Amino acid sequence: MWPLTSRIRGKRSHNKVYVGEPAGLKTAIIEGDVIGGTCVNRGCVPSKALLAVSGRMRELKNEHHLKALGIQVSGAGYDRQAVADHANNLASKIRNNLTNSLKALGVDILTGVGTITGPQRVKYGKVGFSGSEVTARDIIIATGSVPFVPRGIEVDGKTVITSDHALKLEFVPEWIAIVGSGYIGLEFSDVYTALGSEVTFIEALDQLMPGFDPEISKLAQRILVNPRKIDYHTGVFATKITPAKDGRPVVIELTDAKTKEVKDTLEVDAALIATGRAPFTNGLGLENINVLTQRGFIPVDERMRVVDADGNLVPHLYCIGDANGKMMLAHAASAQGISVVEQISGRDHVLNHLSIPAACFTHPEISMVGLTEPQAREKAEKEGFEISIAKTSFKANTKALAENEGEGLAKLIYRPDNGEILGVHIFGMHAADLIHEASNAIALRTSVQDIKFAVHAHPTLSEVLDELFKSAKVTSHVHRPLSESVVV
Numbered sequence: 472m473w474p475l476t477s478r479i480r481g482k483r484s485h486n487k488v489y490v491g492e493p494a495g496l497k498t499a500i501i502e503g504d505v506i507g508g509t510c511v512n513r514g515c516v517p518s519k520a521l522l523a524v525s526g527r528m529r530e531l532k533n534e535h536h537l538k539a540l541g542i543q544v545s546g547a548g549y550d551r552q553a554v555a556d557h558a559n560n561l562a563s564k565i566r567n568n569l570t571n572s573l574k575a576l577g578v579d580i581l582t583g584v585g586t587i588t589g590p591q592r593v594k595y596g597k598v599g600f601s602g603s604e605v606t607a608r609d610i611i612i613a614t615g616s617v618p619f620v621p622r623g624i625e626v627d628g629k630t631v632i633t634s635d636h637a638l639k640l641e642f643v644p645e646w647i648a649i650v651g652s653g654y655i656g657l658e659f660s661d662v663y664t665a666l667g668s669e670v671t672f673i674e675a676l677d678q679l680m681p682g683f684d685p686e687i688s689k690l691a692q693r694i695l696v697n698p699r700k701i702d703y704h705t706g707v708f709a710t711k712i713t714p715a716k717d718g719r720p721v722v723i724e725l726t727d728a729k730t731k732e733v734k735d736t737l738e739v740d741a742a743l744i745a746t747g748r749a750p751f752t753n754g755l756g757l758e759n760i761n762v763l764t765q766r767g768f769i770p771v772d773e774r775m776r777v778v779d780a781d782g783n784l785v786p787h788l789y790c791i792g793d794a795n796g797k798m799m800l801a802h803a804a805s806a807q808g809i810s811v812v813e814q815i816s817g818r819d820h821v822l823n824h825l826s827i828p829a830a831c832f833t834h835p836e837i838s839m840v841g842l843t844e845p846q847a848r849e850k851a852e853k854e855g856f857e858i859s860i861a862k863t864s865f866k867a868n869t870k871a872l873a874e875n876e877g878e879g880l881a882k883l884i885y886r887p888d889n890g891e892i893l894g895v896h897i898f899g900m901h902a903a904d905l906i907h908e909a910s911n912a913i914a915l916r917t918s919v920q921d922i923k924f925a926v927h928a929h930p931t932l933s934e935v936l937d938e939l940f941k942s943a944k945v946t947s948h949v950h951r952p953l954s955e956s957v958v959v
Contacts, residue, residue, distance in 0.1 A: 496815065499579035499605065501595045506573065506580070507566040509615050509793075510801040516565050517638045518658060519832060520558035524549065525665035526834045532665075539875050549666065555640040581605070586756035587612075591787055594756075609787045609815050612755065612769060612777070613804065616748035616793035623724075624650075624744055627714040630721050631742045634659070644668055644740035648723055650709045652679040654831045656745035657695065661833045664699045671737065672696075672703035675728050679703055683831075684843040684896040686882060691898055694878055695833050707734055712742050750794045760785055768796035773821050775811050803827050826914035830903035835879055838906035841894030841913055847884045850893070859887040863938040865899040869930035876900040881939045883909075883919075890918030890945045901932050908936050919943040 505512060530536070531547035573580060583595035583602060593610060596602020618633035620626055628636050630644075634655050647663055648671045649656045657680065660670045672679060679696065680688040696703070704725060710733075711724035723737040750767040761779040762769065769790040770778040777788040789811045792804030806822055813820035831837040842850065844860065851858045865871040865879030879899020885892050895909035912922050919940055927937040 496812070498577075499581050499607070500573065501581045501583060501585040501593065503582075503584040505566060506570045507562070509617075511565050511569065512562050513635045513638060515801050517558040517562045518634070520561045521554065521638065521640065521662045522658060522832045522834075524554050524557065525662045528665040529834055536875055551640060551643055551666075554666075558638060558640065584754070586754065587759055587788075588756055589759055590785075607787075609789065611808065611811055612752075612788070612790040612794055613792050613808065614751045614755065614794045615804075616799060617751050618744065619747045619749040620744050621709070621746055623710050624712040625714055626744065630715040630740070631712055631744070633744050637743055642741075646671070646739045647741040647743060648673055648709075648721070648737060648739045649743045649745055650712075651675075651745035651747065652703070653682050653745065653747065654829075655747075656743070657691075657831050657833050657837075659743055659745065660699075660701060661695070664701060665834075669700040670702075671739065672701065672705075673707060673709050673723070673725065673737075674703060674705045675708050677706050679705065683837065684839065684882065684894070686844065687837060687839070687880070687896045687898050690880055691833075691837055694835065694898075704735070709742075712744075715740070748793060748799060750796060752794050760788065766796075769794050771795045771797070774814055774819075775807050775822075798824050798827055800827065800829055823914060826910050828906040828910040830906065832903060835876070835899050836902035837896075837898050838902040839894070839896045840906055840910040841892065842884060843894060843896070844882075844884055847893045851886075856886055856888060858893065859885055859944065861885070861939055861943045863935055863942060865932075865935060867938065868932060868935050870932050870934070871900055873930070874900060879935075881905075881935050883939050883943055885919050885943055887944060887946045889947070890920045890943070892917070892919060892922075895936075895939075897935070899932075899935070905932060905936055908933065918945075920945050 510516060528547065528549060531544055537544055570580070581595055584598055585593050585595040587610065588594045588604060591608065591610065592604060592606050594602050594604045618635060620633065625631060626633060629641070637659055643663065643666045646669045649660055650673045652672045652674045656672065660672070663670055674681070678688065679692050683691065706728045707725040708728055709723050710726040713722045715721045720738040720740060721742050723739065723742060724733060725735040725737065726732065727734045750764070750769070752764050752767055752769055757764065757769070761781065762777060762785060763780045764770070771790050772778060772784065775789045775791050775795065777785045777790050779785050791807035791811060793799045797803070797807070803824065806827060810820045810822045825841050828838060828840040847858050861883040863881045866877040871877050871879065876899070879897070879902070881899070882896045883892065884894040892909065892913050895906065897905055923940040923943070925937070927933045
């Protein structure tokens with residue numbers, strides 16, 4: 472059998488496909504830096520280590536909460552270097568585990584930067600050297616993404632930083648501006664405020680957390696932003712940021728998003744650029760196979776097959792993860808990779824991206840799957856059906872009350888005519904773990920009237936979802952087929 476080359480390229484590689492003997496395919500990975508890419512080395516893994524620390528610090532500093540539980544603690548503090556070491560050590564451990572797993576599966580790890588030289592051919596090696604060429608029956612591009620830095624912002628890696636730098640926690644500034652209030656910005660605001668920093672959000676849109684369901688955003692702002700040492704500017708761009716130098720602070724120029732006029736200037740100790748991520752697709756040799764990127768993303772169809780400039784499928788070439796832009800989450804990339812391997816192995820598979828959950832690991836957490844309420848209403852108006860909303864509160868959950876963590880909400884968006892689940896949004900304790908019952912229901916096309924009979928252990932947080940599904944009202948008991956999955 473021809474080798475399947477699942478390529479991960481460059482020092483900023485993000486997503487991986489781990490395939491070996493279980494699929495019966497000879498596999499190689501081309502890696503320009505270290506195994507694990509962004510998620511393991513500069514993303515999901517080290518950030519959760521920092522968030523674990525911020526969560527503990529919040530518990531230990533919340534005297535009112537502890538007193539209600541009968542606990543007395545005083546003088547909680549932290550060692551910055553030890554916290555940074557915890558994050559780095561976790562990334563190293565996961566990276567070593569992955570490397571060992573790949574070797575045990577018989578996967579060849581080819582070190583170097585990869586370039587597609589033609590159909591089913593990849594050259595790899597050090598930049599500027601001739602390198603080696605391999606052939607493969609199938610090639611998977613999984614080069615991931617890098618932090619996006621808007622024009623006018625000068626990143627020095629010390630006082631003006633991206634998430635790559637922030638995860639090293641080289642210092643904890645007294646006052647830090649965070650440009651962007653999405654997942655990355657929110658999580659770092661949780662870390663910095665727990666460690667004693669004051670935070671200022673700079674958001675281009677008119678409200679914080681614009682990517683979340685509006686009702687969840689409003690509640691999250693009340694709990695995650697307003698009580699903490701956080702202020703914010705909305706409806707403005709950070710059009711120019713100058714790093715601190717020679718005793719001068721970081722200077723940020725704020726421009727009104729509508730009028731384009733300079734509105735204000737901030738002087739802070741540091742600035743974190745959390746304006747999203749950009750695909751890392753330059754230098755892949757796509758011109759050798761007539762493929763043009765769209766805003767940097769590699770165009771693919773619903774089966775992750777690469778589409779060339781003429782609209783034709785490139786045989787035996789796939790692209791997964793951040794590089795295709797369908798859904799920039801590590802677990803989405805993994806699911807896309809599994810889907811591709813299914814196809815390569817002769818089993819057709821199309822991934823339903825609306826069933827893929829997302830989570831923000833703040834304290835409390837935010838999670839979601841499917842459509843937001845505005846998206847669902849737009850879809851309903853376009854396709855001619857009604858939607859309904861059901862909600863439950865963590866205040867009614869025994870386990871949450873036992874933990875003295877009653878702040879939270881779960882929201883279900885569904886069709887009352889056939890019970891189709893369109894979206895679920897959770898804000899509260901362990902929301903990131905709770906969302907999977909909803910995501911699996913969407914993936915399996917399980918209706919509300921079916922899942923409401925599922926049994927949940929008592930007392931557990933899972934009963935929040937149990938009550939949510941039971942509170943939904945389906946108008947007809949006649950079975951109506953659910954709509955087809957939407958391909959993103």
